[in-house]
Amino acid sequence: MTDGDDGDDGMLDVAAEAPGAEAAPPAARVRPSSLAGDTTRRRASTRQFLHEVNVEMRKVAWPTRAETVNYASVVLVTLAVLMALIFGLDLGFSKVALYLFK
Numbered sequence: 001m002t003d004g005d006d007g008d009d010g011m012l013d014v015a016a017e018a019p020g021a022e023a024a025p026p027a028a029r030v031r032p033s034s035l036a037g038d039t040t041r042r043r044a045s046t047r048q049f050l051h052e053v054n055v056e057m058r059k060v061a062w063p064t065r066a067e068t069v070n071y072a073s074v075v076l077v078t079l080a081v082l083m084a085l086i087f088g089l090d091l092g093f094s095k096v097a098l099y100l101f102k
Contacts, residue, residue: 044052063071
């Protein structure tokens, strides 16, 4: 920060913080519309919102049935392997704990 700047405007002045860089003049700073008092935007109607959701969902690259089955089988096999590993570790540690504290 420089000596005349009180920093109360809520803006992050990166140029002033960088060594060897000059601060941008206050008029060159860009404020987000929410801070600039832009209250003219209105909410979309429910119908418009659902229409836009439908348009965006059409752009989604949906997996094929074969890809979905492949992904699901990979997840289930990985889940089974990890369950067996955790079960084995739990059983082993419980046997060791029972042996130690007998």
